Amino acid sequence: MSDTVEVIVGIVGRAHGIKGEVGIDVRTDEPDRRFVPGAVLGREGGGSELTVESARDHSGRLLVRFRGHPDRTAVETLRGTVLVVQVDATARPDDEEEYYDRQLTGLRVLDAVGAEVGRVADVIHLPEQDMLEIRTEAGPRLVPFVRALVPEVDLGAGTVRLADVPGLLTDLDDTPAEQPGPDAAPEGDA
Structure with a gap:
């Protein structure tokens, strides 16, 4: 069994502006830890790693700039990239009521x-x-x-x-229709 496991932390979205910032579809509960300047992120399926140069919140959206991707044209090539990190396979959230x-x-x-x-x-x-x-x-x-x-x-x-x-595990379609009891009045004109 491996000591680490690959975890998806985000997906690269559209470029923002012309200075190389890109929106991230965050897939982690720890974006402040995963997207800090200097953080190294892998690409699902391989490929060169990406190093976070800067990260900031913009209207509820995480914008990240990666080293080596200085402008809009360079960062557009990353669109759709699934970002991953290796984490300790036995790591648990701090709160014992939470789970990954x-x-x-x-x-x-x-x-x-x-x-x-x-x-x-x-x-x-x-x-x-x-x-x-x-x-x-x-x-x-x-x-x-x-x-x-x-x-x-x-x-x-x-x-x-x-x-x-x-x-709890049934659909409404799985529930049998309620059947009239033996004393029920027949439907129709009374």
């Missing part, structure tokens, strides 16, 4: 009684909250990654446990 996506992806998903119901396929970051995409026999399902619905994450055992919430 790479730690959750692939974990077995257990229901409230401990039966395996699927695997975590992905972690989706939405503005409102994070969602776990769970691959089940019935297809992919999304579960909000909140303590009320996912009360237990056990990295050592390789599992996440779901709360006992009826319908």
